[in-house]
Amino acid sequence: xxxxxxxxxxxxxxxxxxxxxxxxxxxxxxxxxxxxxxxxxxxxxxxxxxxxxxxxxxxxxxxxxxxxxxxxxxxxxxxxxxxxxxxxxxxxxxxxxxxxxxxxxxxxxxxxxxxxxxxxxxxxxxxxxxxxxxxxxxxxxxxxxxxxxxxxxxxxxxxxxxxxxxxxxxxxxxxxxxxxxxxxxxxxxxxxxxxxxxxxxxxxxxxxxxxxxxxxxxxxxxxxxxxxxxxxxxxxxxxxxxxxxxxxxxxxxxxxxxxxxxxxxxxxxxxxxxxxxxxxxxxxxxxxxxxxxxxxxxxxxxxxxxxxxxxxxxxxxxxxxxxxxxxxxxxxxxxxxxxxxxxxxxxxxxxxxxxxxxxxxxxxxxxxxxxxxxxxxxxxxxxxxxxxxxxxxxxxxxxxxxxxxxxxxxxxxxxxxxxxxxxxxxxxxxxxxxxxxxxxxxxxxxxxxxxxxxxxxxxxxxxxxxxxxxxxxxxxxxxxxxxxxxxxxxxxxxxxxxxxxxxxxxxxxxxxxxxxxxxxxxxxxxxxxxxxxxxxxxxxxxxxxxxxxxxxxxxxxxxxxxxxxxxxxxxxxxxxxxxxxxx
Amino acid sequence: xxxxxxxxxxxxxxxxxxxxxxxxxxxxxxxxxxxxxxxxxxxxxxxxxxxxxxxxxxxxxxxxxxxxxxxxxxxxxxxxxxxxxxxxxxxxxxxxxxxxxxxxxxxxxxxxxxxxxxxxxxxxxxxxxxxxxxxxxxxxxxxxxxxxxxxxxxxxxxxxxxxxxxxxxxxxxxxxxxxxxxxxxx
Numbered sequence: 001x002x003x004x005x006x007x008x009x010x011x012x013x014x015x016x017x018x019x020x021x022x023x024x025x026x027x028x029x030x031x032x033x034x035x036x037x038x039x040x041x042x043x044x045x046x047x048x049x050x051x052x053x054x055x056x057x058x059x060x061x062x063x064x065x066x067x068x069x070x071x072x073x074x075x076x077x078x079x080x081x082x083x084x085x086x087x088x089x090x091x092x093x094x095x096x097x098x099x100x101x102x103x104x105x106x107x108x109x110x111x112x113x114x115x116x117x118x119x120x121x122x123x124x125x126x127x128x129x130x131x132x133x134x135x136x137x138x139x140x141x142x143x144x145x146x147x148x149x150x151x152x153x154x155x156x157x158x159x160x161x162x163x164x165x166x167x168x169x170x171x172x173x174x175x176x177x178x179x180x181x182x183x184x185x186x187x188x189x190x191x192x193x194x195x196x197x198x199x200x201x202x203x204x205x206x207x208x209x210x211x212x213x214x215x216x217x218x219x220x221x222x223x224x225x226x227x228x229x230x231x232x233x234x235x236x237x238x239x240x241x242x243x244x245x246x247x248x249x250x251x252x253x254x255x256x257x258x259x260x261x262x263x264x265x266x267x268x269x270x271x272x273x274x275x276x277x278x279x280x281x282x283x284x285x286x287x288x289x290x291x292x293x294x295x296x297x298x299x300x301x302x303x304x305x306x307x308x309x310x311x312x313x314x315x316x317x318x319x320x321x322x323x324x325x326x327x328x329x330x331x332x333x334x335x336x337x338x339x340x341x342x343x344x345x346x347x348x349x350x351x352x353x354x355x356x357x358x359x360x361x362x363x364x365x366x367x368x369x370x371x372x373x374x375x376x377x378x379x380x381x382x383x384x385x386x387x388x389x390x391x392x393x394x395x396x397x398x399x400x401x402x403x404x405x406x407x408x409x410x411x412x413x414x415x416x417x418x419x420x421x422x423x424x425x426x427x428x429x430x431x432x433x434x435x436x437x438x439x440x441x442x443x444x445x446x447x448x449x450x451x452x453x454x455x456x457x458x459x460x461x462x463x464x465x466x467x468x469x470x471x472x473x474x475x476x477x478x479x480x481x482x483x484x485x486x487x488x489x490x491x492x493x494x495x496x497x498x499x500x501x502x503x504x505x506x507x508x509x510x511x512x513x514x515x516x517x518x519x520x521x522x523x524x525x526x527x528x529x530x531x532x533x534x535x536x537x538x539x540x541x542x543x544x545x546x547x548x549x550x551x552x553x554x555x556x557x558x559x560x561x562x563x564x565x566x567x568x569x570x571x572x573x574x575x576x577x578x579x580x581x582x583x
Numbered sequence: 584x585x586x587x588x589x590x591x592x593x594x595x596x597x598x599x600x601x602x603x604x605x606x607x608x609x610x611x612x613x614x615x616x617x618x619x620x621x622x623x624x625x626x627x628x629x630x631x632x633x634x635x636x637x638x639x640x641x642x643x644x645x646x647x648x649x650x651x652x653x654x655x656x657x658x659x660x661x662x663x664x665x666x667x668x669x670x671x672x673x674x675x676x677x678x679x680x681x682x683x684x685x686x687x688x689x690x691x692x693x694x695x696x697x698x699x700x701x702x703x704x705x706x707x708x709x710x711x712x713x714x715x716x717x718x719x720x721x722x723x724x725x726x727x728x729x730x731x732x733x734x735x736x737x738x739x740x741x742x743x744x745x746x747x748x749x750x751x752x753x754x755x756x757x758x759x760x761x762x763x764x765x766x767x768x769x
Contacts, residue, residue, distance in 0.1 A: 120623060124627060125630055128678065129678040130623075132622065149678055153676075154676070182619070183678050306672075306676060307676065308675070310672070311668060311669070315665075
């Protein structure tokens with residue numbers, strides 16, 4: 001079945017057919033016909049952001065918090081180039097988003113026309129796939145295919161570049177299911193390998209589940225199956241930054257996050273395990289530390305939907321290509337049918353060892369005196385927001401790591417952070433996207449003052465759409481993580497790592513018509529946080545914290561998991577030799 | 584997606600294995616990549632090689648199935664076994680890539696390259712060039728009183744050898760198509 005309509009109308013029609021309810025965007029000359037169609041309908045709400053980068057991050061926030069693809073709409077040239085950071089961010093973290101860009105008319109492509117850029121060329125390496133549509137008749141098919149590609153297999157960002165004449169011209173609109181896509185990634189894991197893993201699990205004395213964003217991306221069923229598997233086996237579980245919430249932080253078997261700023265018990269368990277079961281993670285360099293000393297005595301299994309993730313940096317013994325939910329379902333079936341066996345004696349000793357590591361209490365800190373410790377601020381935020389319908393986004397830096405350490409996540413899709421790309425300026429627009437999807441929820445962006453300033457123009461968006469997002473800024477007047485590295489690595493020469501000429505954040509909030517709260521006294525912190533939570537509208541919370549606090553624990557560059565730094569005591573010359581060249 | 588076989592590890596000390604086991608031995612592999620013939624597909628494939636720092640020693644591409652919108656890209660690349668595996672996996676995840684075949688490990692295959700040689704000369708050199716061309720079963724596809732263009736088909740080694748012989752005889756210009764390869768049998 002096909003109907004005749006203009007390209008611009010097709011865009012709106014396809015979005016409606018795909019179940020899209022919100023589009024984040026910014027208009028411009030090359031997308032005016034689409035904006036004209038958006039004006040004349042009521043199915044899709046358009047959210048006018050203040051910068052195209054924010055449109056893409058907002059779409060990411062929407063996608064990460066709902067599991068549905070996010071959509072952004074921007075114009076040609078600068079609109080498209082501003083979207084590049086968001087696209088790369090989504091590619092690194094496997095977030096399904098669809099970015100629609102306007103393009104100069106087909107007959108002007110290649111002529112260096114006004115606001116022309118080679119958008120598909122620029123975005124080819126930072127999208128999962130992209131298309132330049134030159135015929136209106138192809139547009140509907142490409143739009144539907146884009147949603148399929150973005151959400152199938154390993155999710156990721158896709159981009160469709162639509163020249164203005166294609167938007168104006170009339171063509172045939174084809175329905176969503178008109179043609180089956182040739183892109184059909186494998187979701188079922190190989191049963192022989194799954195059985196091999198089950199057998200290894202039965203024998204393991206020191207097993208560990210190392211879970212990642214793939215569990216979240218696979219959908220709520222994957223998190224549920226993971227919980228069943230952990231409960232059934234009594235194996236300990238740790239997670240990457242991206243996977244927080246897949247297993248509940250309150251769960252008995254939870255070791256906390258692993259990696260560079262992960263918990264001592266999680267990293268020690270990774271180093272000492274004899275069976276590592278990687279579920280939907282990718283052995284990122286933030287996780288492994290130095291590769292030649294990474295978990296030296298373990299057999300490694302790796303469940304991943306992306307073949308290229310397997311054996312990319314760490315050689316694995318049991319590779320399983322497939323979707324996490326599908327593989328875990330089969331794994332549970334196989335394991336149960338084989339008699340639900342585990343090495344109870346070995347496991348008991350393993351837990352004794354883990355509990356010894358836990359006693360180190362690597363996140364301990366002392367809140368003394370009149371200055372708020374950032375850890376304390378997050379501990380109080382956690383305590384006071386725990387029972388709420390809460391979503392957390394973050395910017396990038398020390399505050400992000402502290403948030404991962406001190407906030408607990410009970411469910412998937414509640415934690416939105418830029419992991420792979422580490423994009424400062426991600427959190428604020430992401431919180432806008434999350435709040436658009438969950439209008440009644442408590443959405444908090446845990447930020448540093450430097451990151452937050454990178455996309456602070458989005459205050460306008462929050463006011464325009466009445467989005468009560470809470471900007472919880474840990475203000476140390478420093479680029480904290482940069483400063484920390486300069487202290488550890490560059491002889492305390494703090495080159496350009498402090499924030500001079502900061503605005504008055506309270507007045508800044510008020511200038512936009514939002515509420516500003518400043519807190520610099522630990523005694524007032526609880527009241528101030530409650531005031532933030534209870535205020536019905538956007539809040540900028542300027543939390544003045546200790547300026548020189550370092551983020552620990554930390555695996556210094558070039559060191560393995562079992563050589564973590566636990567506190568300020570032992571940091572002199574911590575990063576040496578080859579480690580100095582690493583980031 | 585492409586039917587890739589992941590090699591299973593053999594020891595429990597796998598993290599060490601990554602470095603010591605694989606070593607620095609570089610292998611040369613011929614890959615046949617069947618792609619959807621759509622705009623930009625070649626850019627995606629070679630962009631992958633450039634972006635991730637892989638080598639391209641030879642590249643041949645043309646549409647092979649007009650009805651089915653398929654093109655075949657033949658790439659000769661080199662790297663450690665781990666890199667080769669990674670290249671195949673990375674190629675396999677490009678959306679318009681249908682199949683990736685490693686002709687070097689999939690079984691015996693036939694490789695051919697076509698080259699054109701322009702050789703200018705007079706007298707004995709000219710006669711010698713034609714004599715050698717005959718030995719190499721090269722065709723003369725253009726001739727003037729002072730030059731020839733020879734067409735040679737064969738393995739890359741054969742073409743290298745012919746180039747070596749033509750150089751002292753007045754070789755002016757060479758063009759090579761890059762390798763085309765097919766697996767043997769059915």
